[in-house]
Amino acid sequence: MSDPGNEFKGQNVLIERNNTAAMASKFGMPVEKYDDILGACRRQLFNVRSTRPRPHLDDKVIVSWNGLVISSFARASKILEDEPEGTKFNFPVTGSDPKEYMEVAEKAASFIRKQLYNQETRRLQHSFRNCPSKVPGFLDDYAFLISGLLDIYEFGGAVFWLVWAIELQDIQDELFLDGKGGGYFNTPGEDPSVLLRVKEDHDGAEPSGNSVSVINLVRLSCIVAGNRSDHYRENAEHLLAVFETRLKDMAMAVPLMCCGADMLSVPSGKQVVLVGQKSSIEFEKMLAAAHASYDPNKTVIHVDPTEEEELEFWEENNGKIATMAKNNFVSDKVVALVCQNFTRSPPVTNPKSLEALLSKKDSFSS
Incomplete structure (x- = not known):
């Protein structure tokens, strides 16, 4: 069942089915020695795989996907510093120093600002390959990038990134917010060929723009004060009201939005x-x-x-x-x-x- 194409018939595929401590005990050796052996095996596999032709590289740059990656690297830059001193990784990879992760996050954010952000109109383009595409940014592009910028700031970046996140939230509200009904449309309402503007809520392989926006709004409301803070919370409340039935009847389809609702419920x-x-x-x-x-x-x-x-x-x-x-x-x-x-x-x-x-x-x- 795991090999429908019979590609590995009669061959071995290495897989670790039990935890490290259990396997070390089974073979009567210290955990450290077992980890070293596994590390050597992984390196040997990696070296063999490195001789094979690599898959073709999809080299377009999409703002929304980069927003998710920026968040991951910014968070990892501090969270992974908490590893105990002297931790052995057994299979080291180039660029595994947490101190470098923030540099990666800021470099990606700088690229987007330089290549895919018009500082006069304050608008994003959706993607880049050799040059910026003509497709304007979607809700996901704004929401995911804002989330990434907030993480860059909270995990040690300059206040510059926070200022840009606030600017992007303003333009996101201008382009996508349903001022009457609440929540965000996926597309700006400027293209006459788009007959129906939808509000996506499903958190699947990628989270939805509305789910990420709830969390962004709550986070921003906790950073700034006064009327602007109240404005962010009100928009978050209206957004959740739009998807109230979905949250009640099928919470498993909107797990990240549930997280946003939980965050908003904390006084x-x-x-x-x-x-x-x-x-x-x-x-x-x-x-x-x-x-x-x-x-x-x-x-x-x-x-x-x-x-x-x-x-x-x-x-x-x-x-x-x-x-x-x-x-x-x-x-x-x-x-x-x-x-x-x-x-x-x-x-x-x-x-x-x-x-x-x-x-x-x-x-x-x-």
């Missing part, structure tokens, strides 16, 4: 605010600690008060964050504060202390 998520100079090693360690535990209702904001443009952004978009940054800046340390339910934790300057603080449910004081 006050955690805000982790890091204050300090971003060029320091201490900043990297504190940022990795802020992302060490998984919490979808956590927003990580980092501010370097010595950067005038950055501080100006927070003064315009979230005065409380700007004030917090100015009041807690220490030139030779990175200070972390955790805020939730209108209360704030005592400042901490040690990564382990921050991890411990985030692992507790009730660890805040007024």
Whole structure:
């Protein structure tokens, strides 16, 4: 059943059916030695496969797909730093250093901004191959890219990427938002040949633009303050109302939208605010600690008060964050504060202390 074409009849195909510890025990050897043997086998297979003709490369660049990849690399740049020191991977691959992952994410985002974004009209083109295509960006292109830009910022990138994410959200609302009915159409309403504009909701091999947009809106509402924050939450609520029946009757078809609904239902998520100079090693360690535990209702904001443009952004978009940054800046340390339910934790300057603080449910004081 697993070989319908009989391509491997009479041959062996290596497969590991049990976990590493069980197999090491079966063969009476330490787990480390078993891992080394498997690593050597994988390398030998890889070397043989490398001699074969490679499949043809699909070399077009699609904005939406790149948005998903940007998110993955940005997140991995900090999450994988949490691997214990001395971890052996047994089959190393070039470019496996987590420190390089953010560079990959920012390089991809920079390419899209340079080649597929018109800074005058603030609009995206859908794809690139040798040159930008004439096809305008779809909802997925905007939503997935915004998600990627938010991840670049939260996982250590410059506030520039956050500013661009906000700009793209504005143009997404202008082009795709159903102001009366709620939710986003897949296409802008400018092409007369498109007779029916649909609102996609299915989260399959790729998530839907509407599902990703719910999460984007909730995340943005937790970053900025005032009327803009309220606007984002209202749009998220209206979007979910459009798909209410779908969520109730067939939640398994919209799993990511369910995640968005759960995020929106939380009255006050955690805000982790890091204050300090971003060029320091201490900043990297504190940022990795802020992302060490998984919490979808956590927003990580980092501010370097010595950067005038950055501080100006927070003064315009979230005065409380700007004030917090100015009041807690220490030139030779990175200070972390955790805020939730209108209360704030005592400042901490040690990564382990921050991890411990985030692992507790009730660890805040007024």
